[in-house]
Amino acid sequence: MKLLDGRAVSKEILKKVKEDIDHHIDKKHLGYNLSRPSMAIVLVGHNAASESYVRAKTKACEKADINYKIIRFDENISAFELISEIKLLNKSHFDGFIVQLPLPDHIEPNSIINEISAYKDIDGFHPLNFGKMALGQKSMRPATAYGILKLLQYYNIPTNSQHVVVIGRSNIVGKPISIMLGNDFEVGRSTVTSCDIHTPKELLKEESQKADIVIVAVGQPGFLTADMIKEGAVVIDVGINRLESGKLVGDCDFDGVSKKADYLTPVPGGVGPMTIAGLILNTYEAWKMKNLIDE
Numbered sequence: 001m002k003l004l005d006g007r008a009v010s011k012e013i014l015k016k017v018k019e020d021i022d023h024h025i026d027k028k029h030l031g032y033n034l035s036r037p038s039m040a041i042v043l044v045g046h047n048a049a050s051e052s053y054v055r056a057k058t059k060a061c062e063k064a065d066i067n068y069k070i071i072r073f074d075e076n077i078s079a080f081e082l083i084s085e086i087k088l089l090n091k092s093h094f095d096g097f098i099v100q101l102p103l104p105d106h107i108e109p110n111s112i113i114n115e116i117s118a119y120k121d122i123d124g125f126h127p128l129n130f131g132k133m134a135l136g137q138k139s140m141r142p143a144t145a146y147g148i149l150k151l152l153q154y155y156n157i158p159t160n161s162q163h164v165v166v167i168g169r170s171n172i173v174g175k176p177i178s179i180m181l182g183n184d185f186e187v188g189r190s191t192v193t194s195c196d197i198h199t200p201k202e203l204l205k206e207e208s209q210k211a212d213i214v215i216v217a218v219g220q221p222g223f224l225t226a227d228m229i230k231e232g233a234v235v236i237d238v239g240i241n242r243l244e245s246g247k248l249v250g251d252c253d254f255d256g257v258s259k260k261a262d263y264l265t266p267v268p269g270g271v272g273p274m275t276i277a278g279l280i281l282n283t284y285e286a287w288k289m290k291n292l293i294d295e
C-alpha cells in the first residue's frame with residue numbers, strides 16, 4: 001500500500017507555480033511590469049476551523065509568492081452589506097478572492113457565491129464556472145476536485161475506463177469530481193457511479209466493491225470500511241473530521257482500508273493540502289487570464 005502524499009505534491013505544485021510566475025514577470029509580458037498575482041480571503045466572524053484553513057492558505061500564498069490579504073467582517077454583517085463588499089472586490093486589483101465557508105446562519109451562501117465575478121472565483125463555486133466545468137470548457141475548477149485530479153495525475157493513476165465510485169454529492173466536492181472524472185479530459189473518461197449517505201448501504205457496498213477508485217466525501221469518521229472495497233483499490237479520503245480527542249481523521253477506517261487498498265490518501269496530509277494547491281493553481285490561472293498570458 002502506498003500513501004498518496006498530498007503534502008509533498010502540493011509543495012511541488014506551489015514551487016512550480018512560483019517559478020512560472022517568476023518566468024512571466026521576467027519576460028515583462030506585453031512590455032509592462034507585471035505585478036505578482038494577488039488574492040483576498042473574506043472571513044466573516046470567528047470560526048476556529050476557518051481560522052486554521054485560512055492560515056494554511058496564506059502559508060501556501062507565501063510559498064508561491066502570491067500576495068494576499070485577509071478581509072475580516074463582523075459575524076453580524078448583513079447579506080446586503082456583504083454583497084456590497086463582494087461587488088467592490090469584483091472591481092478591485094485582486095486577481096481572485098474567496099469567501100470562506102461556512103458563513104453565519106443568517107447568510108445564505110449561494111446568495112453570496114452568485115455575486116462573485118466568475119473571473120475572480122478561485123474556489124470555482126460560481127454557477128458559470130460550474131457550468132463550464134460540467135461542459136468540459138476551460139474554467140476555474142472547484143479547488144478540491146482539481147486537487148484530487150492533480151494528485152491522481154502525479155501518481156500516474158489511470159482514470160481512463162476505470163470504474164470510480166464517488167460517495168458524497170456536495171456542490172463543492174462530490175458533484176464536481178463525479179462530473180470531471182466522467183468528462184473527456186486529460187484526467188477523466190471514467191465510468192462514474194455517484195452515491196451518497198442515503199444510498200442503501202447494501203447497494204453502496206455492491207458498487208464500491210467493484211470500484212477501481214473510491215472517493216469518499218461524507219464527513220463521517222470510519223464510514224468507508226475494508227469490506228466495502230476490492231483488493232488493490234485506490235481510495236481518496238476527502239473527509240476531515242476532528243475527534244473529541246483532538247485527532248484529525250478522514251472518512252475511512254484507516255487501519256482496515258490501508259491493509260486492502262493499493263493507494264490511499266492520509267488525513268491529514270492528503271486531500272487537504274491538494275485543495276490548497278487547487279486554489280493556488282486557480283489564482284495563477286485567473287492572473288494569467290487577466291493579463292492575457294496564453295500559456
Ligand SMILES: Nc1nc(=O)c2c([nH]1)NC[C@@H]1CN(c3ccc(C(=O)N[C@@H](CCC(=O)O)C(=O)O)cc3)C=[N+]21
Binds near residue numbers: 052099
Ligand atoms: N470558500 C471556501 N473554500 C474552501 O476551499 C474551503 C472553505 N470555504 N471552507 C472550508 C473548506 C475546508 N478546506 C480545507 C482546506 C485545507 C485543508 C488542509 O490543508 N488540511 C490539512 C490539515 C489542517 C489541520 O490540521 O486542521 C490536511 O488535511 O493535511 C483542509 C480543509 C477548504 N475549504
Ligand SMILES: [Mg+2]
Binds near residue numbers: 162210212
Ligand atoms: Mg473494473
